[in-house]
Structure formats: C-alpha cells, structure tokens
Amino acid sequence: SQATFAGQSVVQQKGRSDHHTHNWFSALRRVSRHGVLIKAPGALKVVEILSIMRVPTPAARQVAATRDQVAAIVAQADRDNLQTFAVGVLIQFWFGLRAVDVRGQHLDGEWADGLTWEMIWPDFAGFTKVISKTSKSLPEPYDFDLTLTPDIRQRLIDLCDGIPLHERSGPITVSHKTRKPFTTYGWTQAWARCRKRSGVPKEIKLMDTRAGALTDASSIEGVTQIMLRNAGQHKDAATTGRYLRERSRDAN
Numbered sequence: 001s002q003a004t005f006a007g008q009s010v011v012q013q014k015g016r017s018d019h020h021t022h023n024w025f026s027a028l029r030r031v032s033r034h035g036v037l038i039k040a041p042g043a044l045k046v047v048e049i050l051s052i053m054r055v056p057t058p059a060a061r062q063v064a065a066t067r068d069q070v071a072a073i074v075a076q077a078d079r080d081n082l083q084t085f086a087v088g089v090l091i092q093f094w095f096g097l098r099a100v101d102v103r104g105q106h107l108d109g110e111w112a113d114g115l116t117w118e119m120i121w122p123d124f125a126g127f128t129k130v131i132s133k134t135s136k137s138l139p140e141p142y143d144f145d146l147t148l149t150p151d152i153r154q155r156l157i158d159l160c161d162g163i164p165l166h167e168r169s170g171p172i173t174v175s176h177k178t179r180k181p182f183t184t185y186g187w188t189q190a191w192a193r194c195r196k197r198s199g200v201p202k203e204i205k206l207m208d209t210r211a212g213a214l215t216d217a218s219s220i221e222g223v224t225q226i227m228l229r230n231a232g233q234h235k236d237a238a239t240t241g242r243y244l245r246e247r248s249r250d251a252n
Helices: 018-037 043-051 067-079 081-093 151-158 184-198 208-218 225-231 237-241 247-251
Strands: 002-005 008-011 105-107 110-112 126-129 142-145
Touching: 018 043, 067 081, 067 184, 067 208, 081 151, 081 184, 081 208, 208 225
Parallel strands: none
Antiparallel strands: 002 008, 105 110, 126 142
C-alpha cells in the first residue's frame, strides 16, 4: 500500500491500512485546497503535487451487521441500562437510517439533525423526519411506520413513562450519565463496548448497520432496486449498491 509520484513510491504503509492512508491524504487534499482559497503560502504547490500522486483506494467493505448481531448488542445495552442507545440502534437498523439521523450531531456548538420527540406521532404509530444528508436534494420528509416494529414502538412508549404530549421535546437518544445528546464519539464507544461484551466480532462496526439493513431487505422476495433505494434514503440507486453484500447469494 503506497502512494506513488512519477512512478516511484513516496509513502510507505508502515503498518497502516489502505483505509487509514487514504483518509489521511483525503484530509490533506481538503486542507490544501482550503489553503489555496485563503491564499496560504505554498498551498498551491501542495495541491499541484497531490494532484499527480496516486494513493491506494481501500477495498469496499464486505461486512454487514446481521439481525442476530444487532439483537445481541441491543440486549447488552439493555443489561447496561442504555435504553435510549438500544432504541436508537434498533431504529438505525430496522429503518436503514444513518447514525446522524438518530443521535444527531453538534454543529458550531449546537445539536442538530437527530431524532426528537416532536417527530414521533402522538399515538406512537410512526415518526416523520427529513433525512439530513439529502435534505437539499430530497427535501420531502419520510414517514416511518412504527406499527411494523412493535418492539421499537413499545420502547419509545416506555421511555416517555407517562410524560404528557405537550412536554415531550428534545433529543430521544441521550447519555444515561449526562442526560445530554450523544456525541459522535460517545455513540461509537457505546456500540464498541456493547459489541465487545456481547461477543459480536470486532469487525462489525456501527456503520455496518445500514449495510445490514439493506442487505437483509434485498433478500425479501419482491423487493425491487427502487424500493431499496428509497429505503436507503438515496437519490441514486448506484449509491444503494455500495451497501449491498451477499453478492454470491444473489448470483446463485
């Protein structure tokens, strides 16, 4: 795994994965382009050099979280009293959502993009949400039917614990310690701890829940590529294809 310049190796892997090396060079390219915009000395030269370098692209992931693996991690979260994390992971998997659309993110010090109690329908039969990543290209909100996932619906009801409708507000997934919305790091670490304690293999990462959801759905008879595209909240079906695994199964 090496970057090449004029046909010669200029970067050695030194034990790093292709993914790690590629991410570092991607970050360097973004920084150097920004440097050109603000007229930082030497930035244009860095951009020129990087433009003729070839950095190895990591192979596409072939890992997807299965129903059983997600269930094991959620069961561990329940044992650890991580109720909002547990329901968040279930929502991610069963509705094919990105983590950011469940736990949210902090932008300029403000929390945004996550699932809130205001989005849950009064009778807990569903929730309505605009998908954050495609909010400009696909601004129409999605209506997700919670009657199809009775376990998730009941968990949300239990979390409210009799709180009146007019008092239900704010983020749904909050840290049981701070009672504040999860950070990106905190959400990932909660997954890692529950995964380890539940015995799920280390290579199953949080991001693999979406691949698992779409791969699982692709095995259902009658499901079309358009359905999978919509389930993945993608504008282009080619994007959906990157999340599908089990190609041998499909071929056979």
